[in-house]
Amino acid sequence: MGDSVPDTRGGSGKLTAVRATAAEETQSGTLVLLCLASWAIPGAGHLWLGRRTKGLIFLVALPLMFALGLALQGRLFPFDLNEPLVGLAAIADLGIGIPYFIASTLGYGGGEVRAVTYEYGNAYLIVAGLLNLLVVIDAFDVAMGRK
Protein backbone atom coordinates (compact mmCIF):
# COMPACT_ATOMS: atom_id res chain seq x y z
CA MET A 1 0.00 0.00 0.00
CA GLY A 2 1.31 3.42 0.97
CA ASP A 3 4.39 1.90 2.57
CA SER A 4 5.29 -0.04 -0.53
CA VAL A 5 5.50 3.09 -2.71
CA PRO A 6 9.17 3.81 -3.35
CA ASP A 7 10.54 7.19 -2.28
CA THR A 8 11.40 8.93 -5.53
CA ARG A 9 13.16 11.76 -3.67
CA GLY A 10 16.46 10.32 -2.66
CA GLY A 11 19.34 12.29 -1.16
CA SER A 12 19.87 14.41 -4.26
CA GLY A 13 16.10 14.98 -4.56
CA LYS A 14 15.95 16.43 -1.05
CA LEU A 15 18.94 18.63 -1.80
CA THR A 16 17.23 19.92 -4.92
CA ALA A 17 14.08 20.67 -2.94
CA VAL A 18 16.07 22.56 -0.28
CA ARG A 19 17.87 24.55 -2.99
CA ALA A 20 14.57 25.40 -4.67
CA THR A 21 13.10 26.61 -1.36
CA ALA A 22 16.19 28.72 -0.68
CA ALA A 23 16.00 30.19 -4.17
CA GLU A 24 12.33 31.05 -3.68
CA GLU A 25 13.09 32.75 -0.35
CA THR A 26 15.92 34.73 -1.93
CA GLN A 27 13.64 35.74 -4.78
CA SER A 28 10.85 36.83 -2.45
CA GLY A 29 13.39 38.78 -0.37
CA THR A 30 14.63 40.51 -3.50
CA LEU A 31 11.05 41.28 -4.51
CA VAL A 32 10.35 42.90 -1.14
CA LEU A 33 13.53 44.96 -1.44
CA LEU A 34 12.61 45.94 -4.99
CA CYS A 35 9.14 47.10 -3.92
CA LEU A 36 10.56 49.03 -0.96
CA ALA A 37 13.14 50.74 -3.17
CA SER A 38 10.49 51.50 -5.76
CA TRP A 39 8.27 53.07 -3.09
CA ALA A 40 11.06 55.02 -1.37
CA ILE A 41 12.55 56.48 -4.55
CA PRO A 42 10.05 56.83 -7.42
CA GLY A 43 11.33 54.92 -10.45
CA ALA A 44 14.08 53.09 -8.54
CA GLY A 45 12.41 49.72 -9.13
CA HIS A 46 12.37 50.20 -12.89
CA LEU A 47 15.97 51.42 -12.87
CA TRP A 48 16.91 48.32 -10.85
CA LEU A 49 15.22 46.11 -13.43
CA GLY A 50 17.09 47.81 -16.27
CA ARG A 51 14.17 49.85 -17.60
CA ARG A 52 16.09 53.07 -17.62
CA THR A 53 13.82 55.33 -19.64
CA LYS A 54 10.72 54.46 -17.64
CA GLY A 55 12.63 54.75 -14.37
CA LEU A 56 14.03 58.16 -15.25
CA ILE A 57 10.62 59.46 -16.31
CA PHE A 58 9.13 58.38 -12.96
CA LEU A 59 12.13 59.71 -11.08
CA VAL A 60 11.61 63.17 -12.57
CA ALA A 61 7.84 63.39 -13.00
CA LEU A 62 6.58 62.14 -9.63
CA PRO A 63 8.82 64.14 -7.26
CA LEU A 64 8.24 67.19 -9.48
CA MET A 65 4.49 66.72 -9.16
CA PHE A 66 4.88 66.34 -5.40
CA ALA A 67 7.03 69.49 -5.20
CA LEU A 68 4.45 71.40 -7.23
CA GLY A 69 1.79 70.28 -4.76
CA LEU A 70 3.85 71.69 -1.91
CA ALA A 71 4.47 74.91 -3.84
CA LEU A 72 0.72 75.25 -4.39
CA GLN A 73 0.19 75.36 -0.60
CA GLY A 74 -1.09 71.79 -0.42
CA ARG A 75 -1.24 69.99 2.90
CA LEU A 76 0.45 66.78 3.99
CA PHE A 77 -2.42 65.32 5.95
CA PRO A 78 -1.87 63.83 9.42
CA PHE A 79 -2.76 60.23 10.29
CA ASP A 80 -6.06 61.01 11.95
CA LEU A 81 -8.10 57.82 12.31
CA ASN A 82 -11.10 59.74 13.66
CA GLU A 83 -11.55 61.29 10.23
CA PRO A 84 -11.37 58.49 7.65
CA LEU A 85 -10.92 60.78 4.63
CA VAL A 86 -8.01 62.58 6.28
CA GLY A 87 -6.43 59.22 7.15
CA LEU A 88 -6.82 58.00 3.56
CA ALA A 89 -5.33 61.23 2.24
CA ALA A 90 -2.38 60.75 4.63
CA ILE A 91 -1.80 57.24 3.28
CA ALA A 92 -1.94 58.58 -0.29
CA ASP A 93 0.54 61.34 0.61
CA LEU A 94 2.88 58.76 2.11
CA GLY A 95 2.83 56.83 -1.17
CA ILE A 96 5.49 59.10 -2.65
CA GLY A 97 8.15 57.68 -0.30
CA ILE A 98 11.28 59.56 0.79
CA PRO A 99 10.18 62.96 -0.62
CA TYR A 100 7.33 62.85 1.92
CA PHE A 101 9.77 62.52 4.84
CA ILE A 102 12.07 65.19 3.43
CA ALA A 103 9.15 67.61 3.07
CA SER A 104 7.87 66.82 6.57
CA THR A 105 11.33 67.22 8.10
CA LEU A 106 11.86 70.57 6.38
CA GLY A 107 8.48 71.79 7.59
CA TYR A 108 6.75 71.91 4.22
CA GLY A 109 3.19 70.72 3.66
CA GLY A 110 1.52 72.75 6.37
CA GLY A 111 -1.20 73.74 3.92
CA GLU A 112 -2.66 77.21 3.61
CA VAL A 113 -6.44 76.75 3.54
CA ARG A 114 -7.04 80.36 2.48
CA ALA A 115 -4.81 80.02 -0.59
CA VAL A 116 -6.64 79.81 -3.92
CA THR A 117 -4.45 76.90 -4.96
CA TYR A 118 -4.93 74.88 -1.74
CA GLU A 119 -7.21 72.23 -3.28
CA TYR A 120 -5.01 71.97 -6.36
CA GLY A 121 -2.02 71.45 -4.11
CA ASN A 122 -3.79 68.66 -2.25
CA ALA A 123 -4.78 67.01 -5.54
CA TYR A 124 -1.17 67.15 -6.77
CA LEU A 125 0.21 65.69 -3.51
CA ILE A 126 -2.35 62.90 -3.22
CA VAL A 127 -2.24 61.89 -6.87
CA ALA A 128 1.59 61.90 -6.91
CA GLY A 129 1.56 59.42 -4.01
CA LEU A 130 -1.09 57.21 -5.58
CA LEU A 131 0.70 57.19 -8.94
CA ASN A 132 3.89 56.11 -7.20
CA LEU A 133 2.01 53.19 -5.66
CA LEU A 134 0.90 52.22 -9.17
CA VAL A 135 4.53 52.42 -10.27
CA VAL A 136 5.48 50.06 -7.41
CA ILE A 137 2.86 47.56 -8.58
CA ASP A 138 4.14 47.88 -12.15
CA ALA A 139 7.73 47.22 -11.01
CA PHE A 140 6.48 44.14 -9.12
CA ASP A 141 4.72 42.87 -12.25
CA VAL A 142 7.85 43.39 -14.33
CA ALA A 143 9.96 41.53 -11.77
CA MET A 144 7.46 38.64 -11.76
CA GLY A 145 7.74 38.43 -15.55
CA ARG A 146 4.13 39.38 -16.16
CA LYS A 147 5.09 42.32 -18.39
Next chain:
Amino acid sequence: MLLVIFAFFVSLVFAVIAKDDLREQVRFGGMMFGGFLASALVLGWLMYPFPL
Protein backbone atom coordinates in the same frame (compact mmCIF):
# COMPACT_ATOMS: atom_id res chain seq x y z
CA MET B 1 -3.09 76.12 -16.37
CA LEU B 2 -2.81 74.03 -13.19
CA LEU B 3 -5.35 71.60 -14.61
CA VAL B 4 -3.31 71.30 -17.83
CA ILE B 5 -0.10 70.58 -15.90
CA PHE B 6 -1.93 68.06 -13.70
CA ALA B 7 -3.41 66.32 -16.77
CA PHE B 8 0.02 66.24 -18.39
CA PHE B 9 1.70 64.51 -15.44
CA VAL B 10 -1.07 61.96 -14.93
CA SER B 11 -1.23 61.15 -18.65
CA LEU B 12 2.55 60.83 -18.83
CA VAL B 13 2.79 58.38 -15.93
CA PHE B 14 -0.20 56.31 -17.06
CA ALA B 15 1.12 56.11 -20.64
CA VAL B 16 4.58 55.01 -19.48
CA ILE B 17 3.07 52.39 -17.15
CA ALA B 18 0.53 51.03 -19.61
CA LYS B 19 2.54 50.90 -22.84
CA ASP B 20 6.06 49.81 -23.74
CA ASP B 21 6.44 51.13 -27.26
CA LEU B 22 7.19 54.86 -27.62
CA ARG B 23 4.61 55.38 -30.37
CA GLU B 24 1.91 53.70 -28.35
CA GLN B 25 2.90 55.72 -25.28
CA VAL B 26 2.60 58.98 -27.20
CA ARG B 27 -0.75 57.97 -28.66
CA PHE B 28 -2.20 56.68 -25.39
CA GLY B 29 -0.86 59.64 -23.41
CA GLY B 30 -2.10 62.14 -25.98
CA MET B 31 -5.58 60.64 -26.00
CA MET B 32 -5.69 60.63 -22.22
CA PHE B 33 -4.45 64.21 -22.02
CA GLY B 34 -7.05 65.33 -24.57
CA GLY B 35 -9.74 63.41 -22.71
CA PHE B 36 -8.82 65.14 -19.45
CA LEU B 37 -9.03 68.60 -21.01
CA ALA B 38 -12.19 67.90 -22.98
CA SER B 39 -14.02 66.42 -20.00
CA ALA B 40 -12.94 69.34 -17.80
CA LEU B 41 -14.27 71.85 -20.34
CA VAL B 42 -17.53 69.96 -20.82
CA LEU B 43 -18.12 69.51 -17.10
CA GLY B 44 -17.22 73.16 -16.50
CA TRP B 45 -19.81 74.35 -18.99
CA LEU B 46 -22.41 71.92 -17.68
CA MET B 47 -21.96 73.35 -14.19
CA TYR B 48 -22.11 76.94 -15.46
CA PRO B 49 -25.88 77.47 -14.97
CA PHE B 50 -25.81 76.26 -11.36
CA PRO B 51 -25.19 78.79 -8.60
CA LEU B 52 -22.44 78.11 -6.03
